[in-house]
Amino acid sequence: MNAQVAYLDDVVLVDRCLGRALGGQDAGARDLFRRYRNRVHGALFRILGSNADMEDLLQDTFIQVFASLKSWRAEASLATWIDRIAVRVAYRAIARGKARREHVVDGEADLAVTGTGPAEVLAREGVRRLYAALDRLPPAARVAFALHEIDGRSMAEVAEITSATVTATKLRVWRARRALEAAAARDPVLREFLRDNPRGGAA
Amino acid sequence: MSLRDRIPVEPLEPERWGHLEQRVVAHAGEALATPARRRWWPMLIAVGGAGAVVLAAVALHTSAPARPAAPLVVTANATGAHVELGDAVIDATPGTRFEVTRPDGGVRIALASGSVSLEVAPRRDRPPLWVVAGEVSVRVVGTAFTVTRDPDVTVTVAHGVVEVDRGGPAVAVGAGQRWSALDGLVAAVSLAPDPVAPGALATAADRLDDHPTSDPLALTDAPEVALGSRRAAAPPVGTPPRLAPGANTRASHPVTPRATTAVVKPPTDLRADIAAQSIPPARAIAATTPVETLAAYQRQLLTSRGDAASSALWGLARAQWSQGKSADAVKSLDGYLRRFTSGNEADAVRWLRLRLLCARAFDDTCRAAAHTYATSAADGPRRDLAVRTTQTR
Numbered sequence: 001m002n003a004q005v006a007y008l009d010d011v012v013l014v015d016r017c018l019g020r021a022l023g024g025q026d027a028g029a030r031d032l033f034r035r036y037r038n039r040v041h042g043a044l045f046r047i048l049g050s051n052a053d054m055e056d057l058l059q060d061t062f063i064q065v066f067a068s069l070k071s072w073r074a075e076a077s078l079a080t081w082i083d084r085i086a087v088r089v090a091y092r093a094i095a096r097g098k099a100r101r102e103h104v105v106d107g108e109a110d111l112a113v114t115g116t117g118p119a120e121v122l123a124r125e126g127v128r129r130l131y132a133a134l135d136r137l138p139p140a141a142r143v144a145f146a147l148h149e150i151d152g153r154s155m156a157e158v159a160e161i162t163s164a165t166v167t168a169t170k171l172r173v174w175r176a177r178r179a180l181e182a183a184a185a186r187d188p189v190l191r192e193f194l195r196d197n198p199r200g201g202a203a
Numbered sequence: 204m205s206l207r208d209r210i211p212v213e214p215l216e217p218e219r220w221g222h223l224e225q226r227v228v229a230h231a232g233e234a235l236a237t238p239a240r241r242r243w244w245p246m247l248i249a250v251g252g253a254g255a256v257v258l259a260a261v262a263l264h265t266s267a268p269a270r271p272a273a274p275l276v277v278t279a280n281a282t283g284a285h286v287e288l289g290d291a292v293i294d295a296t297p298g299t300r301f302e303v304t305r306p307d308g309g310v311r312i313a314l315a316s317g318s319v320s321l322e323v324a325p326r327r328d329r330p331p332l333w334v335v336a337g338e339v340s341v342r343v344v345g346t347a348f349t350v351t352r353d354p355d356v357t358v359t360v361a362h363g364v365v366e367v368d369r370g371g372p373a374v375a376v377g378a379g380q381r382w383s384a385l386d387g388l389v390a391a392v393s394l395a396p397d398p399v400a401p402g403a404l405a406t407a408a409d410r411l412d413d414h415p416t417s418d419p420l421a422l423t424d425a426p427e428v429a430l431g432s433r434r435a436a437a438p439p440v441g442t443p444p445r446l447a448p449g450a451n452t453r454a455s456h457p458v459t460p461r462a463t464t465a466v467v468k469p470p471t472d473l474r475a476d477i478a479a480q481s482i483p484p485a486r487a488i489a490a491t492t493p494v495e496t497l498a499a500y501q502r503q504l505l506t507s508r509g510d511a512a513s514s515a516l517w518g519l520a521r522a523q524w525s526q527g528k529s530a531d532a533v534k535s536l537d538g539y540l541r542r543f544t545s546g547n548e549a550d551a552v553r554w555l556r557l558r559l560l561c562a563r564a565f566d567d568t569c570r571a572a573a574h575t576y577a578t579s580a581a582d583g584p585r586r587d588l589a590v591r592t593t594q595t596r
Contacts, residue, residue: 008574029231066234152207
């Protein structure tokens, strides 16, 4: 979609949600949810590594989006603004230790890599150990690494979403890579998983 | 292969999405009704800043005598005058008399006689710059233009937009247009290519920097300025006005009126182009005064249905607009679109709504109205203008 058209659609959509335009608030809220649910889900999933409690986290995110919608000033894109809220929700989830419990206690749940062949099993175990290693990182480093290396966003975008400078973001990602390299040195499964991914840090 | 490709997002089942959507939408209304949460730190910064300002003001008050707020009175000599205010450059023709004051942080230039050409930096959130020539007021957003009082007032705009107010609704005068006290907005005039680069004001400011304000002549309180002797008086607030070196030669930054020939060409300014589009008439109604007209349309609206009701609502909105009640007109137009989305006058309603909402600024509300028009209108010049409006930033 053309960026200008998308921007205007967002403006109109927000106006509808706030009752400033035709179309009904409920319908506006539904449309906003449908437009951004996959983006938010993707960001949360890649930060946290599983769908455990995902519905609660998605609900938290969108309720905060609606509660704060009046403060959106149309200067930043609505997508980036929503990303910031999603990242804050993810921070809180990490702080509550949800993700950590998930991997330590119930590590097999909801991992994205499915299948029963040796490669799939190895990949699934590699993902589990990757997130177990990320669990041991400071939340800021984990979020920056996940958004940049796993979700594929640029450093500048990650910096904007996490309200940090680009330099601080690079430093966080670098620290996360170094921690993963150390973990991979001790863990052959993680080392094998990261081996084909030079940006992942182990190779 | 990157990690992104190796860790796909595990999808949620459609039923889970469905339940989640119901929960989110059910709570959305309540969340949307929540007043925006106030942050405490801006308040703290504001209180701290205010305290610092008070302390600074007390310190200044006790350390230096307050400078009286004297207006800058300029009488151009035989070679004209060139005055730089920091955020505006004024060039005056020989014999022109004008006075510069800074009420409430803005700039007010009262033109007694003659002709002044101004190059004004975009003022954004700053208080406006006004040129007052008798009963005519020209409000400046950021532009280059000329005001002449000889004795009738003429406003010629080189680029940008100004609003001319003569005690009635303000008239927007755009690039290439001229407004005359005798004829109103008369015609576009052919302008010579604009030699003034967009950064001309920065250049002017740079020139000010070349001549530090420690120059005793620049800080004189004398209200009268003898331009021939290259003396200047400071306005009371903000950047002290300076006469540019060699002001009388006008060689440093000439901003002279460039309207030369009378070849008429279409206006190129977007706002002027929008304003140039005609508004379709409403069905005539038996009334003699503006108040009666509004009342008659309202009565018709209350007592009719279907096409007659939509026609009455359009007539009401149009009458409100023509009587200068823009806010009421917008409400009526919104009401029309809610009730008669496909009414006979819907296209005219959307267009007038765009025009009203874009009259002040090309902001988000304006662009949303333009988007609404562009998505429903047939191809044509109005739709092209609406699309252009959506592309303003």
